[in-house]
Structure formats: C-alpha cells, structure tokens
Amino acid sequence: MHLIIAEKNIAARRIAEILGGKEKLSTKKDGSVFVYEFGDTRVMGLRGHVVEVDFEPGYDNWRSVTHPPRSLIEAGIIKRATEAKLVSLLQKAARRSDKVTIATDYDTEGELIGKEAYELVRAVNKTVPIDRAHFSAITPEEINRAFAETKPLDFNLAAAGETRQIVDLVWGASLTRFISIAAKRGGGNILSVGRVQSPTLAMIVDREREIEAFIPEPYWMIRLDTEKGGCEIEARHTHGRFKEKADAQASVAASIPPLTVTEVIEGEKNDRAPSPLDTTTLIVAAGRLGYSAANAMRIAEDLYMNGYISYPRTDNTVYSKSLNLKGIVQDLSHGVFAEDGKWVLGNMRAKPTRGKKETTDHPPIHPTSYGSPEKIGEGAWKLYEFIVRRFFATLSPDAKWKTMKVNLSAGTEPYTTTGSTLIVPGYRSIYPYSDAKELNLPELSVGMILPINAVHLDEKETKPPARYTQSRLIQRMEELGLGTKSTRHEVIQKLIGRKYIEGNPLRPTLVGRAVTNTLSTYADTITKPEMTRSLEDHMNQIKDGQKQSANVLAESRDMLNCVFNQLEANEQHIGSDIMEMTVEESIVGPCPVCGHSLRIRRMGSSQFIGCMHYPDCTFNISLPPGTWGGAVRTKEVCPVHSLHHISLVRKGARPWDLGCPLCSHIASNKEALGMIPECSEDLISTLHTHHMYSITDIIGENADDLAKILGISRKKAESLQQSAEGVIACLKRRTEMKKFIRTHITPRRGRSPVKVANTLIEAGVGDITALGKADSALLKEAGVVGEEAETLISEAKKESDSRILRDLGIPAASLKKYLAAGITAPEDFIRTHPAGISIASGVTIETVIKHVSLITDYYSLKSPGKITNAAFRKGRSDLLELPGVGEATLRKLADSGIYDRKSLLAAEDAVPGISEEVLATLKKEAAKA
DNA sequence: GCAAGGTC
Numbered sequence: 001m002h003l004i005i006a007e008k009n010i011a012a013r014r015i016a017e018i019l020g021g022k023e024k025l026s027t028k029k030d031g032s033v034f035v036y037e038f039g040d041t042r043v044m045g046l047r048g049h050v051v052e053v054d055f056e057p058g059y060d061n062w063r064s065v066t067h068p069p070r071s072l073i074e075a076g077i078i079k080r081a082t083e084a085k086l087v088s089l090l091q092k093a094a095r096r097s098d099k100v101t102i103a104t105d106y107d108t109e110g111e112l113i114g115k116e117a118y119e120l121v122r123a124v125n126k127t128v129p130i131d132r133a134h135f136s137a138i139t140p141e142e143i144n145r146a147f148a149e150t151k152p153l154d155f156n157l158a159a160a161g162e163t164r165q166i167v168d169l170v171w172g173a174s175l176t177r178f179i180s181i182a183a184k185r186g187g188g189n190i191l192s193v194g195r196v197q198s199p200t201l202a203m204i205v206d207r208e209r210e211i212e213a214f215i216p217e218p219y220w221m222i223r224l225d226t227e228k229g230g231c232e233i234e235a236r237h238t239h240g241r242f243k244e245k246a247d248a249q250a251s252v253a254a255s256i257p258p259l260t261v262t263e264v265i266e267g268e269k270n271d272r273a274p275s276p277l278d279t280t281t282l283i284v285a286a287g288r289l290g291y292s293a294a295n296a297m298r299i300a301e302d303l304y305m306n307g308y309i310s311y312p313r314t315d316n317t318v319y320s321k322s323l324n325l326k327g328i329v330q331d332l333s334h335g336v337f338a339e340d341g342k343w344v345l346g347n348m349r350a351k352p353t354r355g356k357k358e359t360t361d362h363p364p365i366h367p368t369s370y371g372s373p374e375k376i377g378e379g380a381w382k383l384y385e386f387i388v389r390r391f392f393a394t395l396s397p398d399a400k401w402k403t404m405k406v407n408l409s410a411g412t413e414p415y416t417t418t419g420s421t422l423i424v425p426g427y428r429s430i431y432p433y434s435d436a437k438e439l440n441l442p443e444l445s446v447g448m449i450l451p452i453n454a455v456h457l458d459e460k461e462t463k464p465p466a467r468y469t470q471s472r473l474i475q476r477m478e479e480l481g482l483g484t485k486s487t488r489h490e491v492i493q494k495l496i497g498r499k500y501i502e503g504n505p506l507r508p509t510l511v512g513r514a515v516t517n518t519l520s521t522y523a524d525t526i527t528k529p530e531m532t533r534s535l536e537d538h539m540n541q542i543k544d545g546q547k548q549s550a551n552v553l554a555e556s557r558d559m560l561n562c563v564f565n566q567l568e569a570n571e572q573h574i575g576s577d578i579m580e581m582t583v584e585e586s587i588v589g590p591c592p593v594c595g596h597s598l599r600i601r602r603m604g605s606s607q608f609i610g611c612m613h614y615p616d617c618t619f620n621i622s623l624p625p626g627t628w629g630g631a632v633r634t635k636e637v638c639p640v641h642s643l644h645h646i647s648l649v650r651k652g653a654r655p656w657d658l659g660c661p662l663c664s665h666i667a668s669n670k671e672a673l674g675m676i677p678e679c680s681e682d683l684i685s686t687l688h689t690h691h692m693y694s695i696t697d698i699i700g701e702n703a704d705d706l707a708k709i710l711g712i713s714r715k716k717a718e719s720l721q722q723s724a725e726g727v728i729a730c731l732k733r734r735t736e737m738k739k740f741i742r743t744h745i746t747p748r749r750g751r752s753p754v755k756v757a758n759t760l761i762e763a764g765v766g767d768i769t770a771l772g773k774a775d776s777a778l779l780k781e782a783g784v785v786g787e788e789a790e791t792l793i794s795e796a797k798k799e800s801d802s803r804i805l806r807d808l809g810i811p812a813a814s815l816k817k818y819l820a821a822g823i824t825a826p827e828d829f830i831r832t833h834p835a836g837i838s839i840a841s842g843v844t845i846e847t848v849i850k851h852v853s854l855i856t857d858y859y860s861l862k863s864p865g866k867i868t869n870a871a872f873r874k875g876r877s878d879l880l881e882l883p884g885v886g887e888a889t890l891r892k893l894a895d896s897g898i899y900d901r902k903s904l905l906a907a908e909d910a911v912p913g914i915s916e917e918v919l920a921t922l923k924k925e926a927a928k929a
Numbered sequence: 930g931c932a933a934g935g936t937c
Binding site: 008009032045046047048049050052053055060069072083105109110112161164165167168169170171172173174175176177180186187188190192193194195196197301305313483484486487490491 | 935
C-alpha cells in the first residue's frame with residue numbers, strides 16, 4: 001500500500017481527488033480522522049504538528065529547589081504526541097505500507113512536520129521507503145508533477161525548524177518561570193516571556209513612552225479661499241508650517257490682491273491595481289471593515305473550511321501560473337457579482353498584478369467559489385465580498401487620474417492647490433475600498449486674476465505618534481519578522497489575555513510595562529526583534545549545512561546562561577520592582593476609616609477589598625467569589641467615596657459591573673441591617689458615619705466602643721449585638737433554604753427558584769424546617785403544585801430531620817445507615833425500640849442506645865435501658881433457635897423490644913405483625929428451653 | 930501552569 005501523508009485533512013482530500021483521477025475514491029472516518037483511499041493508495045491528513053517538544057520528566061514543579069528555572073537550560077528535551085488518536089492511526093497504516101510519501105506544505109515548518117511523520121513511520125516500519133513531494137499549489141498540474149518527481153526529505157531543513165522549537169521552549173519556559181516566581185505570581189496570573197511576544201509587548205510599551213514624553217509644539221498654517229465661475233477653491237501657503245506666529249501673521253498681512261495664477265502643471269498619474277492578498281494585508285483591510293485581527297482570521301478560516309476561499313494563511317502575493325484565474329471569475333459571476341464579474345471578464349488585464357513576496361507553500365488568498373450573502377451569513381459577508389472584489393481588482397486594468405497643480409501668488413505670498421480627476425476608473429469600478437477622492441478644479445490658466453475671499457490663519461499643534469491598532473501592529477510585526485502569518489494575531493490575543501495590553505488602539509498595562517522594564521534591564525536579548533533575525537540566520541545556516549543544530553543550541557544556551565547570571569543576582573530586586581509597579585492596578589481608592597489605600601485582594605478563589613494598613617486597620621468589603629469573575633477596577637470613580645468602580649470579568653461572559661464597591665456594599669447590607677429590630681434609620685446612619693455598614697461590622701465591634709458610638713448603654717449594645725447574631729443565623733437559614741429549593745425545583749417560565757423562595761420567605765417560611773411543615777396551599781401560591789410540592793415538602797422534612805439528628809451529635813456515618821433503613825426523624829428513634837433500629841440499620845446495639853439517649857435527653861424523655869453487644873448477639877441466636885423464628889419474625893419482635901428469651905417471656909403487649917396465638921406458642925417454646 | 934508553530 002502507498003501511504004501519502006499531508007499536512008491537514010483538506011489537503012489530503014484534494015490530493016486524493018487529484019491523484020485518484022477517475023478511480024473511485026472512498027472516504028473512511030475513524031473518530032475525527034479522515035482517510036481517503038483509491039486503488040492501493042491511502043491518503044491521510046495530519047493536524048499540523050502532531051508532536052510537541054517538552055522537557056523530560058522531573059521539571060514540572062516550578063518551585064523545585066533542585067530544578068530551578070535555570071536548570072531548564074540544560075534539561076533534556078523530549079517529543080510528546082499531542083494527537084494520540086491520529087498518531088496511532090497513522091502508525092497502523094504505516095505498518096502495512098510498502099511506500100510512504102510525505103506531502104506536507106512546502107516550507108520550513110512543513111518540512112519539520114514531515115520529519116515528525118517520518119519518525120512516527122520509522123518507529124513502526126524500519127524498511128519502508130519514504131520520499132517527499134514538493135508542490136506550491138494543490139492543482140492537478142502541480143500535484144501530478146510533484147508526485148512524479150519526489151525527492152528525499154530535507155533533514156537539514158527540518159533540523160532548522162527543530163532548533164527553533166527548542167530555542168523557543170528553553171528561553172520561553174525558563175524566563176517565564178523565573179520572572180513569575182520572582183514576582184510571586186502563580187495560577188492563572190503568570191508573567192510570560194517569549195521570543196515573539198516580548199519584543200511585541202516592548203513595541204507597545206515604547207510607543208506609550210514616546211507618547212508620554214511628547215511635548216506638543218504649536219505651529220501655524222495659512223489657507224486662502226478663492227473661486228472661479230462659482231466654483232470654490234482652497235489654496236495653501238507653500239511655506240507649510242510656520243513655527244512663529246508673528247511670521248505667519250506677517251504672511252497673512254502680505255497676502256493681498258491681486259491673486260494671480262503663476263503656473264499650471266497638468267499631468268497624468270497611473271493608479272496601479274492592488275496586488276494579490278496575503279494574510280497581513282487581509283487583516284489590515286479587515287481592520288478597516290471593523291473586524292479585529294483574531295475575528296477576521298476566525299471568519300477566514302470558516303470561509304476556507306466551507307470552500308469559499310483559498311487557504312487564509314499565506315505570505316504569497318503572486319498567483320502561480322497553474323491557477324485558472326479566468327475560470328474562477330466565471331464561477332463567481334453570479335447573483336450579487338454577476339455584473340462586476342462580467343465587467344472583469346470583458347476588461348481583464350494582460351497579466352494579473354503581483355506583489356513583492358512570492359512563496360511556495362500556498363497561493364495568495366482568493367475566492368474559490370460563489371457564495372450568496374444568505375449562505376455566507378451576515379457576520380462574514382463583508383469580509384468575503386472584500387476578498388472577491390480584491391481578487392477582481394488584481395485582474396482589472398489600472399486606473400488613471402488627471403492631475404493639476406496650480407501655483408498662485410497673492411501679493412508677495414506664494415500659494416498652491418492641486419486637483420485630480422479620475423479619467424479611467426479601471427479596477428476602481430469594482431473595488432470601492434480606497435478612500436482616494438476626486439477633486440475637480442475649474443479651468444485655470446497662467447495670468448488669470450482671482451478674487452481673495454478669505455485668508456485663514458490656523459493654529460495647530462504637533463501630535464504624538466499614534467498608538468498601534470491591532471492591524472498596524474501586525475503589519476509592524478511582519479516588517480520586523482516577528483511571528484508568522486498564522487501566529488501574529490494569536491500573539492496579540494495572548495498579550496491581552498496576560499493583561500499586558502488592553503484597549504483599542506492598544507495600550508500597555510502597568511504589568512506590561514513592569515515586565516518590559518525588567519526584561520530590558522536584565523534580559524535585553526529577549527525584548528529585541530534581533531533575536532528572531534539571528535535565529536533565522538542560524539536556521540538558514542543549518543539548512544545549508546554550514547552549521548550543526550547542536551552548535552547553534554549550545555551557543556544559545558550559553559547566552560541564556562549569561563542572562564541568568566544577571567537575573568539571579570538581582571532576583572530580589574526584580575521581584576519587588578514588578579510588584580511595586582503593578583500594585584497600583586489593584587488600588588481602589590482611599591479607605592473610609594483610616595485614609596490609606598484600599599486594595600483588591602485575592603486568596604484562592606475568594607476575593608475582597610481590604611485596607612493596605614491591615615492589621616492596624618481592618619476595614620474590608622466582601623466581594624462575590626472569583627467564580628463570578630476576577631475583580632478589577634474600572635476607570636470610573638465614585639463621586640461620594642472616591643473609589644474606583646469594580647467590575648467582575650470572566651472569560652466568555654459580559655463583565656459584571658458592581659459600580660462603587662462601597663455604595664454597593666451599603667445597598668446590599670441595608671435590608672439585613674433593617675432586620676435588626678433595634679435598627680432605626682437614624683441608628684443606621686450613625687453606624688455609617690462610623691464606617692460600619694454590615695451586620696458583621698456590628699458583631700465584630702467591641703461592645704463598649706459600640707455603646708460609645710451609638711450613645712447607648714453597654715447592655716443595650718450587647719443586646720443589639722445579640723439581635724444581630726440572630727439576624728445572621730436567620731439569613732443563613734434563608735440562604736440554605738434558597739439553595740435547597742434551587743436543587744429541588746426545576747426553573748420554569750414565571751417560576752424561578754428565586755421567586756419561589758421569595759414568596760415563601762414573605763409568607764414567613766424562612767428555613768428548611770419550616771418548609772418541611774409548610775402546607776400545599778402556600779406552595780401553590782408560590783407556583784409549586786401536585787407531586788412536585790409533595791416531594792419538596794417531604795424532602796425538606798427529611799433534610800431538616802437529618803440536620804437535627806446531626807446537630808444532636810449523631811455522626812454522619814451512622815446517620816447514613818439510619819437514613820438508608822428508613823429511620824429518618826427524631827420521632828422514629830423514640831417510637832422504635834433500639835433493638836429494632838439496630839437490626840434494621842446494622843448499627844451495633846450499644847451505639848444505637850448511645851444515639852437514642854442523645855435524642856431522649858434532648859426531649860427530656862426516659863433513656864433506653866442498657867444492652868451489651870454480647871447479650872444482644874446471644875439473645876438473637878437464642879431466639880433464632882426457636883421453631884418458626886426467622887429473620888422477619890426476629891425483626892418484628894425487635895421493633896417491640898423483644899430481643900432475647902427473657903424479654904419474650906416478659907412481653908405483655910401484642911406485637912404488631914405477629915398473631916396472639918403465634919406469640920403464645922413462642923413464649924411456650926422459650927419457657928421450655 | 931511555561932514558548933512558538935502548525936491546524937481544528
């Protein structure tokens with residue numbers, strides 16, 4: 001069997017279609033893996049890299065003393081399968097192959113992916129010949145040619161890719177760990193470092209610094225209004241910017257009639273049709289259409305998967321000769337594009353335009369089939385339409401402009417104005433994305449005298465450089481060689497996810513600035529794009545066989561060791577620097593009690609706002625747990641408390657805006673405070689002026705202090721505190737009931753669990769015990785009826801009973817056994833004799849008696865008599881010896897307190913479930929024995 | 930729990 005391995009499923013399918021020709025193609029799917037078969041050939045697609053480099057085992061603990069971050073530099077590197085299922089299927093096929101062809105993408109990473117496949121094949125099949133097909137487009141011509149002239153795999157090229165992987169892992173992981181540990185960051189809060197992300201972050205930080213350091217300078221510009229035959233013309237002074245206002249004013253004053261046309265220069269300008277699309281250009285254009293970089297790529301990926309456009313990750317801007325451009329235009333000339341498509345066919349330029357970059361892996365991004373707006377969908381249509389029109393434009397003639405430059409003089413002052421008219425629309429008739437505008441000037445000739453309608457002196461200011469937008473940043477990254485077409489937008493997302501940058505356009509956060517500062521002081525290499533450039537140089541040398549991968553890695557490790565010398569010597573310093581710089585982001589505002597700063601603090605998943613002067617000041621505001629979202633401060637500040645508003649942010653959810661934390665704290669505690677009988681409005685406001693907002697604040701205060709604050713006696717203060725504790729207990733029970741209702745009631749329209757609970761609370765049912773005693777009329781009012789109501793009540797009763805039992809001191813393990821035996825309420829323990837309970841539940845008699853005593857003590861009833869385990873066992877076997885006594889009879893007897901011969905003989909009352917005659921017979925038998 | 934690079 002001939003096994004062909006492609007880089008991805010779609011490529012595999014198309015290769016199979018082409019090579020299979022007229023042969024019947026069968027598609028098999030195993031899990032999520034597709035296999036295409038024709039004749040004796042089988043084609044499989046990988047998912048890019050199916051193995052990953054990692055450190056050998058033993059380096060997982062970040063805080064290990066024996067394996068500190070630095071030890072990662074020399075740690076062994078292993079490869080681990082990331083797509084286990086796919087790998088096992090691949091190897092299964094490889095075992096039975098007599099020929100293998102690697103058909104991954106035609107670039108460095110593709111060669112490495114090919115080598116990974118090669119090693120997986122070799123691991124299970126030592127002898128099968130393996131070759132490599134190179135193709136720059138998946139078209140019949142290219143594929144047939146590539147498979148007719150296969151070559152050996154280029155191990156040097158793959159080694160170049162592998163070297164990059166290892167350098168990235170070693171630098172990235174060791175530095176990430178070091179700096180995270182130094183700044184005491186863990187969990188989802190680490191500080192990452194990498195060859196691509198760190199220089200990208202540094203660009204944003206640098207830009208922000210430039211903006212901050214920028215001092216605007218005033219300057220002046222002069223414009224002049226004139227007209228010709230009713231057509232208004234604006235001309236500008238040729239001096240441009242005046243630095244001195246006086247000079248500008250002098251020029252304005254000298255701008256006097258006559259205004260004479262001194263020169264008219266007419267020309268023609270060629271406006272070249274745009275070049276084919278690569279990923280970066282697509283993202284930039286998408287940015288103008290309102291798509292973020294990551295969103296644009298997601299949509300493009302979708303369009304590609306559905307067959308509407310070609311592969312969206314490419315650096316290529318030159319169509320290959322094998323691409324049937326005319327055929328594609330014909331295919332697209334439907335529906336919305338019918339007319340424009342026909343126009344393109346009728347006006348096609350001799351050769352399509354070409355861009356500067358030409359690569360071999362994929363064609364430029366172009367449409368592959370027609371999709372109507374309905375099929376494509378609203379969110380993606382603008383992007384798809386752009387891709388189609390851009391494709392049209394690359395096949396359309398250039399546009400032509402007529403230009404006119406007119407020089408004028410007003411008194412001694414020179415002015416100029418320009419106009420432009422589109423004379424040949426060319427590609428512009430089907431490509432409306434450029435903002436170049438026509439500006440028609442009237443006919444003017446040298447010597448003409450025009451009126452001066454006005455002379456304006458505009459005061460302006462120089463402006464700082466603009467912040468990066470996502471697409472501008474991606475362009476810049478491409479210029480600097482940072483990242484690839486597939487990863488640039490992901491890098492930006494990563495920086496946002498790490499809270500290094502935010503906003504649109506992008507600004508650095510304090511964390512982002514702190515990390516960049518530290519890195520550029522102690523690990524400059526990783527913050528510079530030059531690291532990527534020199535890595536690429538080394539990769540080229542490895543590819544050409546001029547250098548060994550091992551040498552490059554050794555050099556790189558030496559460098560990293562030098563960096564660590566710096567870092568380790570300054571670890572304390574680095575940690576405190578970052579922590580100091582970033583603390584500001586968690587500061588909410590002044591503490592209302594002591595005036596120091598309040599900070600958001602996190603401990604595990606719980607979070608609260610606390611005073612930085614703790615423990616001297618214990619003021620704090622509780623916040624919802626982190627599962628609702630991490631608390632961050634927003635820009636808004638409360639005018640009353642001068643505190644930043646707080647927002648809870650969670651992945652995949654809209655942020656929950658709490659507003660001013662103190663306002664919301666006060667509001668949410670107001671109702672609870674009102675539940676304390678002694679709390680009048682006045683008393684509450686007195687409490688507020690002393691910064692006591694919640695019930696816990698009242699309870700936590702020293703009783704004497706509380707008395708002083710409120711101007712009441714100590715006794716009254718104590719009773720207030722007691723009432724407060726009562727309210728807390730009551731609230732706690734309510735919460736429990738709410739939770740209970742939530743787990744037992746399915747939400748339905750107009751009847752949410754919360755609503756049900758609130759109706760019950762209003763009616764005075766405030767805990768689970770009360771719910772167990774509630775009547776069905778009330779539940780009906782709350783919207784719970786029939787069987788559901790019965791279950792709710794009986795479950796509540798069960799829950800409440802078992803709580804009572806637990807509170808009385810019956811341990812959970814025994815309780816479980818009792819409940820399983822149907823002994824659930826305290827009454828059951830009194831109604832049934834301990835002997836019956838013991839037999840039913842399997843708990844030993846001595847323990848049962850101990851537990852029953854707990855209950856009888858509580859209800860002030862007589863305790864049950866003592867029975868030892870031994871006596872109980874003996875009595876039980878004695879009874880079983882009596883004729884006609886089995887387990888069932890034994891149990892009935894036990895329920896009535898009969899557990900041995902003696903108690904049987906002493907029994908006076910009837911035993912439920914046993915007839916009097918039988919009982920009498922038993923007694924006789926017992927007396928005999 | 931770290932990187933960057935493929936692809937889903």
